[in-house]
Every structure is written in C-alpha cells, then in structure tokens.
Amino acid sequence: MLEQRIVGANSLPSIVPDLSPEELIRQLLPPPEFTAARFENYRPDANFPSQKAAVEISQQFVTGKKGKLFSKTEPTPGVYLDGGFGVGKTHLLASIWHAYSGKKAFGSFLEYTSLVGYIGFQTAVSELSKFALICIDEFELDDPGDTMLMSRLLKELSIKGVRFAATSNTPPNALGQGRFAAEDFKREIQGLGERFEIVSVDGEDYRHRDTHADSRNLTVAELQDWLGIQSDLYTSDFPELLKLLSTLHPTKFRRLIASVGAFALTNVYQLEDQVAALRLVAFVDRMYEQQIPIRTSGTVPLTKVFSETMLQGGYRKKYLRAISRIGALCELY
Structure with a gap:
C-alpha cells in the first residue's frame, strides 16, 4: 500500500540530467568534503x-x-x-x-x-x-x-x-x-x-560508524517537519527512484543530484534485484560525496535495504560501504 506522498518538495524523478563527454571529464574532482584536505591537516593516530x-x-x-x-x-x-x-x-x-x-x-x-x-x-x-x-x-x-x-x-x-x-x-x-x-x-x-x-x-574508523547500525524510518508527518527546516528539498518514492536510476548511466548520477540540498525517500523496502541494488550503491556514493542528508519512510530502514544474501555475496564490500554511508547521511542535518 502506497504511503501519502510528501508535498512541498521538488521531485527528483523530474530531473533529466545530460552531460557531454567533456563535462564528464571536467567533473573528475575531489568531492566537496575534501576540498580543504591537505597533508598538513591530516591527523595521524x-x-x-x-x-x-x-x-x-x-x-x-x-x-x-x-x-x-x-x-x-x-x-x-x-x-x-x-x-x-x-x-x-x-x-x-x-x-x-x-x-x-x-x-x-x-x-x-x-x-x-x-x-x-x-x-x-x-x-x-x-x-x-x-x-x-x-x-x-x-x-x-x-x-x-x-x-x-x-x-x-x-x-x-x-x-x-x-x-x-x-x-x-x-x-x-x-x-x-x-x-x-x-x-x-x-x-x-x-x-x-x-x-x-x-x-x-592501519587504524580504527575515526568516525566509529557501525556498518550494521540501523537508520530510522520516519512517518510522513515527521518527514514533512524535517523538510520544513531544510533548503533545496527533493523527494522521491523508492520505486520511482529505482526506475529513474535504471534509465540513467551512472556517470550522470552526480549531475542528477547537483541541486539537491536534502532528500526524502518514501516507501523504502528490501531489494531482491541485485542490479537495482548496485545502482543504488552508486547513487549512495554520489550522495555521500556531496554530503546530502537523507530521511526515509517505508517497511524497512534504508540501512536494511540489502538482503542478507547480498551481504554474504560477491559484492559484500560495496554493500557494507553503502550501509555505512547511508547511516551517516541519515544522521546529517
């Protein structure tokens, strides 16, 4: 059963990103999070x-x-x-x-x-x-x-x-x-x-993030309240997002989210299709690079979107990284 849709936010599936090969090459830059990264401000443990x-x-x-x-x-x-x-x-x-x-x-x-x-x-x-x-x-x-x-x-x-x-x-x-x-x-x-x-x-994760920690789903009302304090708001229904990603080459994901300041994802459920799951991993990577906060609603938290079979399979590393990043984005404000 579909949930009530979020109102008052832009629809991510309405964006039609387009990039020339030259633009793809020009976007090969460090993510904003590392704009100020220098040897001098790396703090060795x-x-x-x-x-x-x-x-x-x-x-x-x-x-x-x-x-x-x-x-x-x-x-x-x-x-x-x-x-x-x-x-x-x-x-x-x-x-x-x-x-x-x-x-x-x-x-x-x-x-x-x-x-x-x-x-x-x-x-x-x-x-x-x-x-x-x-x-x-x-x-x-x-x-x-x-x-x-x-x-x-x-x-x-x-x-x-x-x-x-x-x-x-x-x-x-x-x-x-x-x-x-x-x-x-x-x-x-x-x-x-x-x-x-x-x-x-060598070393420990300085962020002390747990790749097995759960993010939390919100009610539609809570999502509305959260979006009310954000800027450049975008939203999508989870099936719509998966459909959108299936139509785009991964090189266009960064352009897709270029204007997104906060993202609400509704109707999240656990994936059974590994192709769709890997596309989502690539999308999460681009979201993480831009440090875009996410909030969700649905039947499972977004950190539980990958099945146990996937987590024990050949792409385990990718899924664990995505879970870690999802957890971080779901805590951002």
Missing part, C-alpha cells in the same frame, strides 16, 4: 605509526625526491593506499591531488569504469592521457570485468607517462588479514601493480 608513514610516502610521491621507485630510469607509476574504513585514505588521496602541480583528475573507481563504458575505451584513453596524475578512490577488486577493464586502462595510460594514486576499499571484517587487499591488487593489476608503492594504513 599515534597508536598507528603506519598513518604517519603514509603521509610521508604520499608527500614523497608528489615530490618524487626520495625512494628507489623514484629513480630516473624507472619512475614509479603509482602509490596505493591500502586500509580499512575511516583511516583517512581519501583525505590523503585528495591531499596528493591538491599538492600535485600538473594536470590531474580525481574520481572513484566506479566513476572511471562508468566513464569508459559511456565514452568508449579508446576515447577514455585519449582524454585521460592528457592528465599527468589520475587519482582513483576505492579501487574495487570484487568485479572481475571492471578490474580487468581498469587494469587495461592503467597499462595504456602508464605507457603514456601518466602516474596514479589509488586507495583500497577493504571492509572492517577484513582488517588484520595480512596486508589488507594489497596482494589482490598486485595480482589483478597484472604486472603494473608490482610497480606501485603499496602503503598499508
């Missing part, structure tokens, strides 16, 4: 010396002044920051981007693979080879097709002299298992990974 070491190695990567990997005969193609949630890897990646003086791009793994799918591999190589540095946040190793695509892309760009900085997406339950995802990375990036500087970043 004294209990985990690897964090301070990661800062130093990241700075060396930018300057190229120290370490055998920076020799003139064998320039390093990249640095790989490997660790769990909330240890500041993206802060360090954004710091590398800000400190680098050449032409540079910053995006998530999904943004790059989506870009290649949208504009074609050769066009992507041509456009991305114009950059001196490519920053890749949350390098994903759980989809063989995407991993092979990114491996091939990095090889092509490396031949053209492009350098890379990347982070991993290791979930909390994998901490303590050797070098996190480092060995997987070196294996999957078929030869090129061996030439990366692999940097483990």
